[in-house]
Amino acid sequence: MKIDKKHIEHHNEQLKAKHQRAFDYLAEDITHVEEIIAKLEKFQIAIPSWALGTGGTRFGRFSGKGEPGTLEQKIEDVGLLHALNRSSGAISLHIPWDIPQDAENIKALAASFGLAFDAVNSNTFQDQPDQEYSYKFGSLQHVDPNVRKQAVQHNIDVINHGIALGSKALTVWLADGSSFPGQLNFREAFQNTLESLKAIYAHLPEDWKLFVEYKAFEPNFYSTTIADWGQSLLLANKLGDKAYTLVDLGHHLPNANIEQIVSLLLMEGKLAGFHFNDSKYADDDLTAGSVKPYQLFLIFNELVEGMDARGIDHATGLGWMIDASHNLKDPLVDLLQSVDAIKLAYAQALLVDREALKAAQQRNDVVAAQEILQNAYRTDLRPVVAEARLRQGAALNPVALFNELDVRNKLIEERGNQSVATGL
C-alpha cells in the first residue's frame, strides 16, 4: 500500500493548532531553532531489511501477520515508514536473505518511494543450503583455508550486489570466536581474519567503505575474534583508509562508556557509523531510546561535538542505521518509535551550549557542566522534531497516523495471514 498525501495533510490539520502553540512556546527561547530544524530535516536513518518482520528469540518466533514476503514488499514497507516520517530514506540489505534478482527494477522501485540503498551486509554466521563448507567453527578466521576462501568470495558477491544497487559500503559482522578455552589460537584467528578482510578490501570500489562491526559475545561465549572497538580499530588501521569501525549499541559488555568510544573513534577519523537499538543487558535489540534515553543523548552529544570538530557533515559523513529486532510490537510501529527517539536525542545534542560547556570544562566546573548537559536533555524538544517533520510533508504524529489508517490490517488484506519475512 501507498500512503496518500491527502491522508497526511488531513492528519496534520487536526493536530496543527495544538502543535503550533507548543512549538511557538519552545522556539521563543531557542535562538538557533531554525538551524536545529534544518539539520533534523536532513538527518536520515536507514532501515535494515531484516527488521521489517517479527524477530525471534532462540526459544521461538511468534510471527506477525502481513509481513513482507519479498524484497519488493520490504522496500514497500520502508516506503511506508518514509512517507510517514520523511526520515527513513534508505534501506540496508542483507545477503543472502534479500538477493535482488533484477537490480534495475529494484532500484527503480526504491526510487519511486524516495529510497536509496545503504550499506550491504554479508552473512557468514549461518550455513546456506548450497554451500560447500560449513561456518560452524568460524568463517574469516577458520583454520581451513577453503572455508576462508568461500567466506571471502561471499563478501565479494555481496559487494557486487551492492554496486548494482548503488550502495557505498559493506558491513561485516562475524560470529567468529570460540566457546571453550583452548579451542582457538587467538593470534592465528586474528591473523586469518585480517588476511581474509584484506582480500575483501582489495575488491572494494574506490568510493566504498568497509565497516568492521564488533560484538563482545554471542553466539560464542568464551572469545569473539572481533570483540570490541580496539580489535575492530586494529583491523581497520591495518586495512587502510576505506576501513572503519562500526558501533552497534548492543554489542558491548555491560556499562561500557559508549560515548567515550565514539569520541575517540571520531578523533581518529575511524568511526563508520551506528547501528541503533537499546538494551538492558546485552544485544537485546530493543527500540532505540526505550531503556536508556539519557545514554542515547550522551552519545549524540559526543557525535555532534566530534563531527563538528572534524568538519564532518552530520547527515552524510557517517552511516546511520537501526539494527533492532521486534518480538512484541508491530515492526513498523517499533521502527517509527526508534527513528523518533534517535531524532529527539540528536535535537537535544544540537541544543547543548557548546561554548558554555567548554568554558565549564576549562575551569573544572563540574556542576555547571552537568547543568548544561541536563538542561538540554530535560528540554522537551518533541515539538521541534515534529516541526521538522511537518515542513518535510511528514505526519505530525507518525505512530498515530499509522493506527488511524489501519496500515497493518491493510497489509494483511494484501499479503495474507501467512506471509512471513525472510531472515533467520
Ligand SMILES: [Mn+2]
Ligand atoms: Mn549490528
